[in-house]
Amino acid sequence: MPDVSLDEIEARTIAALTRHGAAPEVAASVADAVREAEATGNRICGLYYVESYCRQLGTGRVQGQAVPVVTRPRPGLVAVDAAYGFAQPAFAAGFPAALEAARANGVAALTVAHSHTATAMGYFTGQIARAGMVGLGLTNASPTVAAPGGRKRVIGTNPIAFSVPDGQGGVAMQFDFSTSATALGSITMAAEAGEAIPEGWAVDAEGRPTTDPQAALKGALSSAGGYKGWGFGLMAELLAAAMTGSVLSQNVHPLREDSGPPHDFGQFYLLIDPATAPDFAGAFGQIAAAVAADEGARLPGQGRAPRDPVGVPQDLWDTVVALGSG
């Protein structure tokens, strides 16, 4: 597994995407997200996606030349239509107006409609926090999760991210996780390894809890913490998909297929200005100090320093390099 610098990862991603039809500014925007995913060890949202991006650029399943359309239907709401392009340039197109709206109104929403997979929501809420705002982000996903007691795949892993500014251009605390008990990839890996999965992760096709990954793949994932994760997953579904008019998770076409309808996901971001609080930084500092004084405890996102260079599997790196060559 070769060590590759983040600059090289970014450059090769840009080369691959532009060679397959993405506009230069689109490729740069997506590559920045790939870079951050690799820097933070979030393998599944990094280089792993680049091949499907390129194939789907080729078939038109994602529009590499899409120009996001930004509107502001109300003073506290910035709405971006990604026009079946990538999620990163759509967010970037609306972000300055959303920041201005949050400063002016105390709180503002930024919505993205009709986008390709957003991958890591923390990538976006982190930007909100680095701009000085508390950021909340939600998106929907492909159908994998059944209701507690049910068996049908009604929603996706529907992740939620939350980032807190440190007041100095950085992120003081951040979480970013699915509302399901696990990701589908965990089930697939267990199936390939022939290992049992923990109770609570999934149900079989009849809705019965199962520890057999093969049965789980024919069934559905369960929500994190049962009805609590189910509630949060539905909240993400309603805010991200229903509020933006994007496709519901239940109707999403398999993400990695080369052709088919566009992903058509929605994202919902909330920006909250901590400057309206009497002393947000002081209160955060008290909480952080209490956690720091408790051995073994930590705030979400603490202790995850970015790495550079990072180890990339040889096959994956060869694929990305080839996609951008010739």
Add this chain to the structure above:
Amino acid sequence: MPDVSLDEIEARTIAALTRHGAAPEVAASVADAVREAEATGNRICGLYYVESYCRQLGTGRVQGQAVPVVTRPRPGLVAVDAAYGFAQPAFAAGFPAALEAARANGVAALTVAHSHTATAMGYFTGQIARAGMVGLGLTNASPTVAAPGGRKRVIGTNPIAFSVPDGQGGVAMQFDFSTSATALGSITMAAEAGEAIPEGWAVDAEGRPTTDPQAALKGALSSAGGYKGWGFGLMAELLAAAMTGSVLSQNVHPLREDSGPPHDFGQFYLLIDPATAPDFAGAFGQIAAAVAADEGARLPGQGRAPRDPVGVPQDLWDTVVALGSG
């Protein structure tokens, strides 16, 4: 256990509160929340609280004559100072302006600072939904919950509620739950019954997971789903307490003691106007239909019709009646 009508519950609660010094409009506002809690079987947030309300009105730990102060520091933010009074009249004081702000801005926040215990957050988000807005509500609580891997009580059960309007003045979906694995009351009841508690509910004083309720009472509750509930609990702490300048959970004085500093809790509500979506009701209907077609599945809050009359334990009812008599 006598059956008591909701009207009688409300009237006796008003009598008890006014007799102990609450202003009539304050008593009516609090009694409405007690009525809804009893109607929906939420025992712990109903009549059970009335005795401590009366005792704390007597000592001044809660201010029964407090007049909430409503300000609007930004167009999208309505901030209410409860002035150490009850949470319900404070919410009521700011709610009309928050609704107007949400209609005008697409999204608005309503914050309540320095209030007595809010009890059920769904009581408030339900009002937001019945007024036609999607409602999210968060509050902090007394210190009971340790970080994953830790042992110190850093935050509270910090509940989160979310309500969705049905477009006809009702609530289509609602959840309201703690971000902890369980409530402290579940541990206390298990201790009294001499029963073990499930794994994952709590840790002992050394931070080790325990199934012994006595050890748990000397330790701390765990978050729901481990680090996910911990993240959501911190989000509630930051939005409800830090954003409003109310007391942090770690510094909250025991809630049911007659005297001591005021509870001083904060609440954070978000109001989102579904009228800005292309077809919110249609999308919600598709999700609801998918859940309805899946036997054994249900949406949060479904199938919980209010009851009237409700059974009230004789001792509790006698206490409430006596508090309002003579």
